[in-house]
Structures are given as C-alpha cells and as structure tokens.
Amino acid sequence: MDKTAYENQLRKLAELSVRFGVNLQPGQEVLLTAPTGALDLVRLVAVEAYKAGANAVIPFFSDDMMTRARFEYGHDACFDHAPAWLYDAMGAALRSGKTARLAIYGDTPGLLADQDPQKVARATKSLAQAYGPFREAISSNSTNWNIIPYVTDGWAARVFPDDDTETARGKLWQQIFRATRVDQPDPVAAWQQNFAELYRRRDALQALALSALHFSGGGTDLTVGLATGHKWVGGGLALANGTVYAPNLPTEEVFTMPDRTRAEGRAVFTKPVSVSGTIVEGLVVEFRQGKASRITADTGEDIIREHFATDEGASHLGEVALVANSSPIAQSGVLFFNTLFDENAACHIAFGNSYDMNLPDGADKEKAGANSSQIHTDCMIGSGETDVDGIGQDGSRTPVMRAGEFVI
Numbered sequence: 164m165d166k167t168a169y170e171n172q173l174r175k176l177a178e179l180s181v182r183f184g185v186n187l188q189p190g191q192e193v194l195l196t197a198p199t200g201a202l203d204l205v206r207l208v209a210v211e212a213y214k215a216g217a218n219a220v221i222p223f224f225s226d227d228m229m230t231r232a233r234f235e236y237g238h239d240a241c242f243d244h245a246p247a248w249l250y251d252a253m254g255a256a257l258r259s260g261k262t263a264r265l266a267i268y269g270d271t272p273g274l275l276a277d278q279d280p281q282k283v284a285r286a287t288k289s290l291a292q293a294y295g296p297f298r299e300a301i302s303s304n305s306t307n308w309n310i311i312p313y314v315t316d317g318w319a320a321r322v323f324p325d326d327d328t329e330t331a332r333g334k335l336w337q338q339i340f341r342a343t344r345v346d347q348p349d350p351v352a353a354w355q356q357n358f359a360e361l362y363r364r365r366d367a368l369q370a371l372a373l374s375a376l377h378f379s380g381g382g383t384d385l386t387v388g389l390a391t392g393h394k395w396v397g398g399g400l401a402l403a404n405g406t407v408y409a410p411n412l413p414t415e416e417v418f419t420m421p422d423r424t425r426a427e428g429r430a431v432f433t434k435p436v437s438v439s440g441t442i443v444e445g446l447v448v449e450f451r452q453g454k455a456s457r458i459t460a461d462t463g464e465d466i467i468r469e470h471f472a473t474d475e476g477a478s479h480l481g482e483v484a485l486v487a488n489s490s491p492i493a494q495s496g497v498l499f500f501n502t503l504f505d506e507n508a509a510c511h512i513a514f515g516n517s518y519d520m521n522l523p524d525g526a527d528k529e530k531a532g533a534n535s536s537q538i539h540t541d542c543m544i545g546s547g548e549t550d551v552d553g554i555g556q557d558g559s560r561t562p563v564m565r566a567g568e569f570v571i
C-alpha cells in the first residue's frame with residue numbers, strides 16, 4: 164500500500180470512528196486512549212472530533228517500553244498498586260454522559276510473556292480493582308464509546324512473523340482496513356448493511372425465548388443455560404437519550420447473557436487467548452453447574468488458572484456470542500492474537516462479568532443469573548465445524564447454526 168492510500172484510509176478510519184462508532188455529539192469531550200505508536204491516527208481523530216463539535220479531546224497514551232520497564236525495574240510492592248484516583252475520575256466523567264470514550268488498541272501480544280507470572284497476575288488484579296468505576300460506567304451504557312484497532316510494530320510482528328516490519332505492518336493494515344470496511348467507498352453504508360443482518364439474527368434469537376444453547380463440533384460438547392429474561396444484542400447500541408453508537412469496529416457478533424449456574428460439558432477453544440500479556444494455547448475447560456471445574460492448556464496453563472481464580476465470578480460465564488464463520492475476519496484466515504479481532508471471527512463465551520445491557524432495565528440481576536467479576540475474558544469456541552442448537556423452555560431443539568453458519 165502506498166503512502167497516499169494509507170493516509171486516505173487512516174483518515175476514513177478516524178472519520179468512521181468519530182461519526183459512526185462514537186457518534187460524537189456536539190459539546191461532548193472525548194476521552195481517548197492509544198498506544199504511543201498510534202500518534203498519526205490520534206491526530207486525525209482529534210481533527211474529526213473537533214469538526215464534529217467536540218469540547219475537548221483528552222489523550223492518554225500507553226507505551227510497551229514503559230510497561231516493560233515497570234516489570235524490569237519496579238520495586239516489589241508496586242505490582243499491588245494502581246492509580247484508583249485516575250479511574251475514579253474517568254468513571255465519573257463517563258457516567259455524566261458529557262464525555263465520550265474512544266479507544267485505539269494495538270497491544271503487542273505476549274508483551275509480558277517472559278516476565279514473572281506472579282508479578283503480572285498481581286499487577287493485572289490491582290488494575291482490575293482500580294478500574295471498577297470505569298468498567299461500571301461502560302457496562303451500564305452511560306455514554307457513547309467506540310474502540311478501533313491500530314497496527315503497531317509488535318502486533319504486526321506477531322501476526323506475520325516471517326515478514327520484515329514494513330511488510331508485516333502493510334499486510335496487517337490491509338486486513339484491518341478490510342475488516343473495518345474503510346476500504347469500501349462508503350464505509351458507513353457498508354456497516355449499516357451489516358448491522359441490518361445482525362439485527363435480523365438478534366431478533367430471530369430473541370423470538371425463540373430459549374432456555375439454553377448447545378454447542379457441538381471439534382471436540383466441544385457444551386450446554387450454556389441462558390439468563391432468565393435475557394436480551395440478545397448486536398450491532399449498535401442506544402443510550403437512554405436515543406443516541407445510537409457502535410462500540411466495536413469491527414463487530415460481527417450477536418450476544419446474550421448466560422445463567423452463571425447453568426453451563427455443563429466441555430469446551431475446546433479454537434483460538435489462542437491473550438491474557439495478562441501471555442498467549443494461552445490449547446485451552447480446554449470442563450464446566451459443572453456453571454463453574455469451570457477443570458482447566459487445561461498447552462501453554463500458559465498457570466496464567467489462565469490464576470486468571471479464572473481472580474474472584475468468584477471469574478470461573479463462571481458472563482457472555483455467550485454467535486458469529487458466522489463467513490464473517491470477513493474468519494474468512495481472512497488470519498489469527499490476529501487480539502481478542503477484539505479474533506472474537507469477531509468465531510462463536511465465543513466470556514469468563515467473568517456479564518453486561519447489564521443483556522437484561523431488561525430494572526431486572527433482578529441476581530435472580531436472572533447474571534455474573535459479576537473484575538474480569539471479562541472472551542474465549543473462542545467456534546469454527547467451520549460448529550453446530551449450535553437452541554433449547555427451548557420445553558426442551559425442544561431448534562437448529563441455530565450448522566457448520567459455522569446461521570440457519571435461523
């Protein structure tokens with residue numbers, strides 16, 4: 164890709180994110196998080212945000228070398244510390260609805276894989292605790308937000324390890340521009356068309372009012388009970404004031420809330436899971452009464468066990484999502500080593516916190532089967548071999564997916 168084409172598509176990505184993803188309203192602030200390498204996109208986002216009427220664009224950067232410096236030179240007690248004051252303030256800003264959030268991510272997969280797992284686990288745990296008000300503001304749908312990818316050197320190198328940095332970056336950008344549909348003449352129109360199909364699936368699943376989903380294929384034999392009164396969600400979300408926004412770009416999923424006490428059987432995960440800076444491969448989990456009772460993995464087994472022991476809810480499910488194997492991300496055949504990408508290539512379940520948006524307003528969450536945890540970790544169980552049946556309240560079965568495709 165030449166420089167002009169790259170710059171053109173990057174501008175379209177910034178515009179898509181601000182106008183369609185965040186759907187920034189005049190007079191809102193933008194709380195922007197990004198890796199240091201993404202400065203060119205950050206600047207384009209600022210331009211688009213001010214054109215759309217932003218009051219202020221406030222950037223917070225993360226940096227791989229600074230993250231690693233902490234693990235190499237930080238004193239021992241620092242791993243139990245996180246700046247709670249910062250997330251308190253961010254949470255308050257987001258809850259007010261006057262601040263929108265835009266996140267640019269480009270994490271280096273496995274950045275901390277060679278660091279002391281105990282320190283990594285402690286740092287992850289203290290961050291998760293401090294992050295509470297921020298997570299709460301997002302999961303309660305208080306404000307409009309959007310998250311988009313950016314190709315960093317570390318990410319590109321992990322996805323295309325046989326190429327030099329320049330080639331790897333170019334290849335990953337091409338995938339990202341395709342997946343976010345900014346390679347199309349009118350990206351917003353393309354997304355509206357995709358959302359129409361997601362809404363059709365969402366509504367068809369809602370109409371079935373299922374008791375459970377049964378996944379089979381590829382060694383998986385798993386029944387996921389659904390929360391009482393569960394709502395299916397996919398595509399865009401609406402705030403209480405009517406603003407419609409699209410949190411994840413790309414997004415190809417429809418998802419709902421499992422009953423935290425009713426998962427039974429065996430899940431063989433079809434893609435690596437990136438957790439605490441480590442890649443977990445070959446993960447297999449057996450569930451009894453909703454709990455991950457047996458956890459094995461080819462790599463990162465200790466890390467993932469520790470992760471699912473973060474708190475009581477971390478070993479129970481908080482989300483179940485259906486994704487067609489024909490989604491552009493799945494069809495690319497590329498393993499992105501990034502959950503936000505890979506989760507849109509395959510059906511998945513998430514360990515940890517459930518989303519309030521998957522229940523009607525004012526529902527009794529505890530009674531419905533909602534899960535609460537400091538973690539929310541998506542793990543992919545879908546492939547071209549996946550069959551999904553819906554199990555009705557009377558035990559009847561409805562085919563929902565066959566060989567990875569929707570049949571409803």
Ligand code: ZN
Binds near residue numbers: 418482
């Ligand atoms: Zn999901």
Ligand code: ZN
Binds near residue numbers: 482513540541
């Ligand atoms: Zn999720």
